[in-house]
Amino acid sequence: MKHSIVIVDDHILIAKALGSIMSNFKDFEVLYECQNGKELQEKFNSKAQIPSIVLLDISMPVMDGFETSKWLRETHPNVLVLALSMQDDEQSLIKMIKNGARGYLLKNVAPSELETALKTITNNGFYYPDWASNIVFSTMMGNSPNKHVSALNTELTEREKEFLKLCITEMSYKEISEKMFCSPRTIESYRNSLCEKLNIKTRVGLAVFAIKSGLD
Structure with missing residues (x-):
């Protein structure tokens, strides 16, 4: 049985x-294409077939990928969202994760990686690019909710929790320091302390931990 996809x-x-590329993938089939999230909503509302996976561009008019992934998370949580973008920045990745995306690909990937991503997201539930995959996968799949709660209750200070919440936003570290009324050096200290306590190496990992811990 083939897994269905909407682009x-x-x-x-x-x-x-x-x-055309995915028509050559033996385990997948494309149902139809939409030009933005609004059109996807209309398709779903008109009782068009609901796919297993939505291959979702981020930058679109009318209703972009951020808004669309959030809508899918709230209304069709069983549909797997694989983001497709030209943007490889941490902020876009964090925002898509927060809005429910299960995977993230750049548009310059080879067809073989696209097929791998589709298979991985179908089998494991998640797929992220090399620069974020180890952090995101281990954080989201390797820790139970109870472990997150335990870490929050026993290891982290209130200021560190506040910093974690702000890591989910699109604010820069400088803006976070201003928001928390402290110096950039203090923010750096919070970041380093959290990375050591949680065994996480980047802001993406900290943001994912915060989301899974219910701090968003």
């Missing part, structure tokens, strides 16, 4: 090219 991308040529 949401405002660039028609890219959507068609993706559909």
Whole structure:
């Protein structure tokens, strides 16, 4: 049985090219294409077939990938969202994770990696690029909710928890220091302390930990 996919991308040529590429993947089939999240909503509301996976562009008019992934998380939580973007920054990744995306790919990946991503997200529930995969996967899959709660209750100070909450936002470290009324050096200290306590190496990992711990 093939896993069904819907492509949401405002660039028609890219959507068609993706559909053509994925037609060669034996375990997957493309149901239809949409140009933005609003069109996807209309398809779902019109009783069109609901896919297993939505391959979702981030930058789109009318209703972008951030808003669309949040809507899918709230209304169709069983649909796996694989984000597809030209943006490789931490902020975009953090925001998509927070909004329910289960995977993240750059548009310059080879077809073989796209197929691998689709298989991995189907089998394991998550897929992220090399620069974030180890952090995100281990944080989201390797720790139980009870472990998160335990870490929050026994290891972290209130200021560290406050810093974790702000890591989920799009604020820079400088802006976070201003928000917390402390120096950038103090923020650096919070970050280093948390990374050591939680065995996490980057802001992406800290943000994912905060989300899974219910701090968002």
